[in-house]
Amino acid sequence: MQRVFPFFVEAASVTIEITVLALILGLAAASLAAAAKMSRSAILRTIGTLYVSLFRGTPCLIQLFVLYFGGPQIGINLEPFTAGVIGLGLNIGAYMAESIRGALVAVDRGQTEAARTIGFSRFQTLRKVVLPQAARLMIRPLGVNTVALLKGSALVSTISVVELTYTAQRFIGSTYKPFEIFGVAALLYMIMVYAVARVVDLLDKRFAII
Amino acid sequence: MQGLAFTVVAPYWDLLLIGAWWTAVLTVSAGALSFVGGILFAVIVLYAPNIVAYPVRACMWVFMGTPLLLQLFLIYFGLVQIGIDIPALAAGIVGLGLHFAVYNADIIRAGIVAVDVGQTEGARSIGFGKWQTLRHVVIPQAIRNTAPPIGGNLIALLKESSIVSVIGIAELVHSAQLAISETFRPFEFYITAAALYYILNLVLEAALRLFERHVEASR
Numbered sequence: 522m523q524r525v526f527p528f529f530v531e532a533a534s535v536t537i538e539i540t541v542l543a544l545i546l547g548l549a550a551a552s553l554a555a556a557a558k559m560s561r562s563a564i565l566r567t568i569g570t571l572y573v574s575l576f577r578g579t580p581c582l583i584q585l586f587v588l589y590f591g592g593p594q595i596g597i598n599l600e601p602f603t604a605g606v607i608g609l610g611l612n613i614g615a616y617m618a619e620s621i622r623g624a625l626v627a628v629d630r631g632q633t634e635a636a637r638t639i640g641f642s643r644f645q646t647l648r649k650v651v652l653p654q655a656a657r658l659m660i661r662p663l664g665v666n667t668v669a670l671l672k673g674s675a676l677v678s679t680i681s682v683v684e685l686t687y688t689a690q691r692f693i694g695s696t697y698k699p700f701e702i703f704g705v706a707a708l709l710y711m712i713m714v715y716a717v718a719r720v721v722d723l724l725d726k727r728f729a730i731i
Numbered sequence: 732m733q734g735l736a737f738t739v740v741a742p743y744w745d746l747l748l749i750g751a752w753w754t755a756v757l758t759v760s761a762g763a764l765s766f767v768g769g770i771l772f773a774v775i776v777l778y779a780p781n782i783v784a785y786p787v788r789a790c791m792w793v794f795m796g797t798p799l800l801l802q803l804f805l806i807y808f809g810l811v812q813i814g815i816d817i818p819a820l821a822a823g824i825v826g827l828g829l830h831f832a833v834y835n836a837d838i839i840r841a842g843i844v845a846v847d848v849g850q851t852e853g854a855r856s857i858g859f860g861k862w863q864t865l866r867h868v869v870i871p872q873a874i875r876n877t878a879p880p881i882g883g884n885l886i887a888l889l890k891e892s893s894i895v896s897v898i899g900i901a902e903l904v905h906s907a908q909l910a911i912s913e914t915f916r917p918f919e920f921y922i923t924a925a926a927l928y929y930i931l932n933l934v935l936e937a938a939l940r941l942f943e944r945h946v947e948a949s950r
Contacts, residue, residue, distance in 0.1 A: 575929070578928070578929045578932045578933075579890070579925040579928045579929050579932075580890040580891070580892075580893035580894075580904075580925075580928055581890070582893045582894060582896075582904065583893060583904065583921055583924055583925045583928060584925070586904075586917065586921045587917075587918065587921040587922060587925065590911070590917035590918075590921065591917045591918030591919075591921050591922065592918075594735060594916070594917065594918040595735065595918060672796075672797065672798040672799070673798070674798075675798030675799075675800040675801055676798075676800060676894070678800070679897060686798065686800055686801055686804075689801070689804075690804070693808065697812075698812065699804065699805070699808040699809040699811070699812055700805070700809040700812050700813065703801055703804055703805045703808075703809055704805075706801055707793065707796075707797040707801055707802075707805070710796060710797045710798060710801065711792075711793065711796035711797060714795075714796040714797075715796065
């Protein structure tokens with residue numbers, strides 16, 4: 522066990538790396554999708570709705586497979602790591618779009634009406650009135666999405682990204698001790714999930730109204 | 732780069748439909764397990780003596796904090812090591828079922844706590860035992876109030892069931908992989924599989940909506 526532990530720490534850092542990159546991509550995609558779904562243009566609304574519906578309506582595993590195995594057929598050749606980041610990011614982006622939209626919708630309509638009445642433009646209203654209030658409502662749901670992303674990142678082991686789950690599988694081949702190996706991997710995941718949950722708690726407290 | 736031709740899917744259509752059928756079977760059986768298990772875990776966490784409740788809570792914590800993929804590996808490959816050899820299909824159903832039972836338990840627990848205390852007092856004062864009160868008064872109301880999020884978990888389960896293909900269960904993803912190994916056309920087959928999942932998803936959502944309306948009407 523001591524012999525394989527350094528490999529596990531290394532692999533866990535790949536899991537963190539892929540999660541952080543996918544999180545950044547996901548937040549960007551989610552913001553665009555939420556904006557598109559709430560825009561005045563019917564075309565943008567349709568695009569936003571389609572994106573969210575298709576990526577939430579099909580398994581993440583299939584999305585990764587289409588991108589990584591199917592991509593070369595339409596001229597997209599990606600390294601496993603890149604495909605993993607893009608696949609996970611676009612998938613979680615669809616869920617996060619709903620978290621963001623939900624928070625924006627939850628801000629009382631009167632706030633928007635009042636801001637518009639005193640002469641704020643649509644953008645100013647969003648920027649100075651709605652977003653600051655919606656931001657704190659987003660923290661919890663986006664935190665839940667991030668934990669799901671972290672755990673979901675295990676899926677990229679199926680497209681041979683050498684992260685925590687992949688490494689665990691590989692060591693089972695050489696040690697024949699699945700219980701211990703998967704146990705250590707599970708422990709590392711739990712530590713990471715706990716860390717994310719703590720950060721979300723802290724942010725939630727920091728931005729609480731009272 | 733080769734051109735795309737979805738006509739390659741046609742000869743494998745039956746294979747894909749059989750896969751979709753097994754995905755539906757997996758979803759329903761693991762879903763049933765996750766529902767019953769969810770109620771059981773919720774009741775244990777709330778009412779069992781600490782010596783039982785704490786270990787159960789610890790297990791729930793492990794299930795919530797680790798990836799489903801890892802749990803499936805642990806159940807399928809790990810249990811063999813300690814002498815429990817279960818077939819892949821059973822491992823898949825148990826893994827999916829337990830994973831979502833834990834999420835359901837969290838929701839149902841909150842639902843039980845939210846049932847008005849007057850309901851319990853009322854039931855007790857007309858002579859119901861503790862268990863009877865729980866069984867006939869509190870839990871039915873808790874389930875009814877938490878039906879939407881439990882339905883949401885079932886939809887998540889449908890999609891997550893794709894993961895059990897890695898331990899060799901012949902469901903939709905597995906069917907697609909089989910077809911791809913003969914045709915070398917991953918794009919067409921995975922897109923088709925995605926479309927089938929999307930349709931299954933729509934059907935399940937429609938069924939849940941009907942069910943929720945039925946529950947609403949029975950109030």
